[in-house]
Amino acid sequence: MQQAAPLVTLVDITRSYGEKEAAVQVLKGLNLTIHSGEFVAIVGASGSGKSTLMNILGCLDRPSSGSYIFKGTDVSRLDADGLARLRRESFGFVFQSYNLIHSLNASQNVEMPAVYAGASLEVRQERAVELLRYLGLEERLTYRPNQLSGGQQQRVSIARALMNGGQIILADEPTGALDSKSGEDVMKLLIEFWQAGHTLILIIHSKEVASHANRVIEIKDGEIIGDTVRDVTCKKASFKTPPPSKSTLFFELAESMKSSLRALRMNIFRTILTLLGIVIGVASVIVMLAIGDGAKKEVVDRISSLGTNLLVIRPGGPNTRGFANIATLVPEDMKAIDMMENILGTMPESRRNTTVRYGNNDAQTPINTTSYALPLVRSWPVAQGTFFTQEDEDNLAKVIVLGQTVATSLFGEKDPLGEFVLVGNILFQVIGVMSERGASAMGEDEDDVVFMPYTTGSLHILGYQNLRNITVAVEDVKHIDRTQKEIEALLLARHGVEDFRIRNMASLIENVSQTQNTLTILLGSIAGISLLVGGIGIMNIMLVSVTERTKEIGIRMANGARMRNIMQQFLIEAIVVSALGGFIGVVIGLTVTAVVGYFGIGVVYSVWPVALAFGCSFLTGLVFGYLPAKKAAKLDPVVALASE
Template sequence: MPALISLKNVTKTFFNDGFAVEVLHDISLDIEAGEFVAIIGQSGSGKSTLMNILGCLDRPTSGEYLIDGEPVADFDNDELAALRRRTFGFVFQSYNLIPTASARENVEVPAVYAGMSARDRQERAEALLSSLKLGDRLDHRPNQLSGGQQQRVSIARALMNGGRVILADEPTGALDSQSGEEVMALLRRMHREGHTVILITHSREVAEEADRLIEIRDGRILSDRRKARAAETVQPKQAGAEGAAAAIADVSEAVRMALRALYANFFRTVLTLLGIVIGVGSVVAMLAIGTGAQNSVLDRISAMGSDLLLVRPSMANFRGGGSMPVSLIPADADAILELPNVAFAVPEMTSTVTLRYGNVDYQTTANGTVPQFPQAKSWSVASGEFINAADMEGYAPVAVLGQTVAKTLFADGQNPLGRYVLVNKIPFQVIGVMAEMGASAGGNDQDDTILVPLSTGSMRLFGQRNVRTITVQVQDAAAIDATQDAIQALLDERHKKQDTQITNMSSVREAFTETSNTMKVFLGSVAAISLLVGGIGVMNIMLVSVRERTREIGVRMATGARRRDILVQFIIEALVVSAIGGAIGVVLGLGVGAAAGAFGLPVSFTPGPVALAFACAFLTGLVFGYLPARHASHLEPAVALGAD
């Protein structure tokens, strides 16, 4: 039967700045299952390097290493991790406990990578710690334990997956004499229970506790002797059946580790989260306000109707300095009404007037129009009635007030209907009040107006027959472009020149939508810069975290973590950071948007921008967390364990 561990002509050479330093020279030895072996040597003798090779933490430069007769030289990193997981348990001089984890959580680490369920590993960890007289210290962190207690936690961790071979590197070096004796007693007990114990020490007194002493000096074995002891019945530990290792080592454990690390460096975490919080909050708030503004304007344009054409005098002949050019007359509206696909044509003329009621004087805009005005503007009458055909034909001095005018002239709560208002000193009877319309797309108060019959206004108020605009509604919106061309041709023929221009409200809507979408993209891009800054912050904190926890990474690898386990673990940590920042940013963005809405700004919250912002934060964590995670996963176990 082959030896449990067999080294044949093993050498190890380190390369430093181009210089080769051979640390182990032609080492050959066999260790049988169930032995208690001490490898003794002074500092620099090569004993720690030999331990790293024995524990598959490092590879020999040459020679052959066999476990149970199987050569491990061709094992890849994952296969070596699996071998360490099911065969070895490590007890280190400096304990190498995870400082942010409790005693129980430290002991559970090897089982996490072995695929043991959370409940089973928790029960086993508690049983091991209780057997080592630490049952009352399960939830204590390493800094709350004495050196001897920390070493017993380390021993429990070594036994978590069975610990067929216990590799103890100077296990008593950092302990007082009493604690050292207790640890040696535990190692002797483990040997009696069938564990193969390999003790690495510089102390001959400690080495004498073993049954076999191998002395090493300058990378060579000087002596190998077995001590005569009373016969003991020792049944060697067999390789345990290992559960299927998790595809990613317990995600919940990685999340817990991330939260522990974040809490341990709380202030640094807050600064790191700040960039993501600001970025996500800006995206949510800016897009909510931008979408709200867009919807508000589009609603107003839609209220006017997408089947409308607005005919105006052309600005091409206007050179400034003087009144707006006028070339339209009411007869043009009548002619347009005769064209196919025209439902109605509403001419309007406007002028600034002074109103008086009682002792209140008020300046506003008078709009001379026709009975079809409410339909053309999608503006209903709140009380009373609107101008009718009889008013037009009889040049009736009647008026309909906008809400702003009505509230100004009749501030005492009087009913305006039936009362007379002086318009430029001419009495007009109020026959109606329009519903509240609000501000226009340009910000003007649409309710600040008085509406009078076009015929009356032309003769008694405006002193002109030209109209300012003609609003045309088409019957079939699909043919609006052809109707627009027909109207333009008609007016050009009537005026013998092209002195009018026509605005298609559908085109206005499309143009505004395109412009506002471009603006939203711009605002989102500006906010995304904050996310980029936040992502760089995540990468920096992860790089610092990897550097600070290099020894912890080495411990995890020694206890069976594969490279992808370490990779996933640190990526999850970056994702946790980004997810927390993203969630806070979403809440902040919603709060800013709600505050803006409270101040009267149009705000529209939709799930899309919120989901997009959070997804971007999550993606930021994934992208910027990958490089530090990859760096962590490519550390060599022996190098990581030797880090200061």
Template sequence: MTDKQPLIKLSGVTKTFQNGDLATRVLHGIDLEIYPGEFVAIIGQSGSGKSTLMNILGCLDKPSTGEYFFAGKEVSDFEADELAQLRREAFGFVFQSYNLLAGATACENVEMPATYSGMPPHERRERASELLSSLGLQARLDHRPNQLSGGQQQRVSIARALMNGGQIILADEPTGALDSNSGKEVMKLLKNLSEQGHTIILITHDTHVANHAHRLIEIRDGLIVSDPGPSEVTHAPINEHKLHGEPSFSTEIKEGSKTAFRSLRSNVFRTVLTLLGIVIGVGSVITMLAIGDGAKKAVVDSISAMGSNLLVIRPGGPEQRRAWEIQTLIPADVEEINKLPHVAAALPELTGSYTLRYGNVDVSTDVNATGYQYPLARKWDIASGTFFSEEDEKNFATVAVLGKTVVRKLFGDEDPLGKYIIVNNVLFQVIGIMSERGADPGGADQDDKILVPYTTGSLRIMGRRFLRNVTVSVDSEEHMMDVQNSVHSLLTERHGTEDFTIRNMASLIDTLSATQNTMTILLGSIAAISLLVGGIGVMNIMLVSVSERTREIGVRMATGARQRNIMQQFLIEALAVSALGGVIGVILGLLAAAIVGRLGMPIDYSLGPVVLAFSCAFLTGLIFGFLPARKAARLNPVVALASE
């Protein structure tokens, strides 16, 4: 044997564990050579260092000092993923406690190493079935560990060790948890594997078990005290570990997703509780934004319906109060404004509350004395009859046009057209009915009014010529500022001072929109806090999951999982919870918004809030799942396997 290259060579290997300021040296300079095809038993009592030596031999841990050569290549300074590759391609582990995944079937447990080595799924399944069948478990392929006896579980563990070829089988107290008959069967299997050319390294404290090996190495107090040297191998050893290449990224994601969803299914109640935080957060964001956008749209639509291309001129300068009692605007101002470029119509307006009578019915309503172009300027159509004309205005005609609310109050179901009503003791004939307008942004009923010619109202009803306000309709919104500046210059020149104020309805809409946007953002921010809390819940649950599944992580690392495979698995779990919660939250949020809309509150649906809420939920899973995933990926395999 000495003329051949050793498969494993340790030279001056030590291992020291640091616990705060306390340093404990477990291995004190190990020199060891193991050749291909050997059946080696390393025996020692508890605390002798045999398990630490096994962890170093199996690339689960690194030596503190010394050199480790595998097939002539030094691996002492390999990074975590390089060690994982070596474990994946060369080693198979058989543990005392089996270390099978409780939620996976026997076949799925055996397939695990191959998922990290790039073997196609159908080949994995076929090979796992063959291995289990060769070990007498052909009827147990779909059984879970809790449905198998201890001996059967250990045979599954052996099949898993052979999945990627198993050039070297590391068996750590393989019979420690078995009865004597099951223990004999396992040792017989290991002996058969040795005869097939596998290199077997058996770790035990039992001399009877160790005697099955061809070479017995005794370790005591971190030192090898007995080693007869390399044994004669009479069979052809397996000289090379089997390579399958690297799985594609899509394959890794697919396998990680299967593992993640299996884990979520095994903890349904906890998964539902985690979902709940995301669902509430996403649903709240969508509902709140729908309400906020609906309120904004209702206000803007209401003002726009009155005319977004309007300028409203009121008497009284910026510093004057009680502007409605100031007498500065006169009909002559309206005539001059009508001559300005881009002015579609300038309307004089005098308003006041008066009592109307028809027959024995009296109602109090608003009377608006205005110009004949009122429907054009205010974008308010006639429902029936006609509006008074320029001729009516010039002739001081006593004609009136009623809003729908006034019609209902005065006439009920009777047709008012052609009828006469009394307004402030003056007889007016009803010639038209306005279409229904509804409430204005302040909640006032716009249909509760009567419209009469300005000249008639000024002379016969109000008894004054000074105007309450002037409404200017601009032919295009793009000329709003030009007309506003022209009107301002005109009135300042005519009055000799700025004794008026001009309100630009387009600017008012912009201001109200900005205010409503602020309120919407505020509502959305409050709802987003729920989403943040849900994200923290995801992180907490994932951290708990990492703690609960530490041994599983160790098993996966022992079978060749890279750090990114572990990270992918836990990130996918977090993203799956967040994405599913996001979908449910979107549905419930839209449903809640629909219910609120049914109750009479204005609601505006748009794609933006839905995409925003779902994206935030997805990012929540990514961000808050990253820390637990990274923690899982950085676990030390030895520490993870030792976890209870």
């Protein structure tokens, strides 16, 4: 009767470690065939190459030369994920040191190969419980490895090897770390599974244990020196396999998320330290931008309160400072401008600090000599009484209008209308009180002022007729630039020389806004540096995590994890840390902003700084988590398993 094709065929397999002259050859041209259903014991002293042979048979390692044919497929042509598929679908590993993941309980360790095979939660849990119950561990399903004895841990390892069917069970010194009784129990189980149809390949140094096998292969110095076959009929495979499964991206991401959260929970203190950098960075960005935007709004609002449709004309040429050429603007200039198109109103403003007195109360306050057009030009209404008129100006009337601060200082709760106030040495009658204005763009109290007609003030207070400035309000702010040019042309024609300067308030607000935006960006950049530092911290912590969990990575790869599964897990860990840190940072940032606002510092709440900060934290995890995740995914399974 013709024998079935071999399950495994090795032809001239060699394996060397090192480079060129320093290379050490461990396997030297091995030739071997293994058929389905065999129980093969590979024996030899330490350093003979038997473990290296097992790693090659289990697709954990690649030969340096030769060919490995598994079920008609040339394994040497498979990439890393192709080898992972073979390990996932065809092999089950039982290691001397058990190689259980300590963050998982017994049931979760057994389920692991089925996770990478794409089995649903219900299917793999049912299968794990069935296997553990069969192996006598029904009462230990939720126990972690450190809560189990050595024999119990090895039983969990055997259950894991059988999870996806375990067509070939590769056992590397499975009794080496066990006492004699536990070792006998484990061997009985392995023999039982062989008798059930599994192909069993046992790596062992004890010839006594190897005597249970129907085929014993002895290896020495990387060469097969004996191959003994006992007259035992090999059973045809009849092992139970789990239902077929198909992994999807959503399934993989969900499982990676679970693994990531479990790993972060196991290292909670380190997770908190990693979060700290992101939390500080995100909170700083939100607070800094809120304060920056608040400062911008406050300054712009104060300037806007003066009017965005204003042109302020001052004496002195473009390259002069102050008001050295103080006599360049005269009332006739103001009257000529007032006759132009698109002019809502004009007014002069000249100030001098003077003492004003009513009864026993006096106050040192600025006297603003201006025109009747001030309420219209400055959009500043009168709260009590009236403002002076053009007739008052023409008649040099001795009337004044008080700001709220001056009115309170002189009169308190008394009505000031009709009362006479001594300004310097001259009596003026109070005809009105202005509405409350508050602080100016420069932080000055705008209500600390007394208004009088500029004609009266020029004669009795200032002592000169020229104007310190002319404020012009335009009707249509869209044409303010054109109106400015027309005023420039008018004054040039009247004066014959450019001895004036015009400030466009709309342009001023735009410039101030740009300056404040620059400062806000600067503040945000400074805060962003802390976010960057937090990202670097994540990368460092994740690199350390990869180093510490190298063996776990090897275990996962031995049980069928693809490169993308490993990358997903570590990348998701970094993203989860960043996203969680971002969320906490947003909460803290908004809280600190509210506290800052409570103490009177201007802040502005807006969605985009919060979205920006949280988005940056998310991207930080993605960017800085990529390198550690890639490093983890590229680890060699056999090297990872050998790490401690």
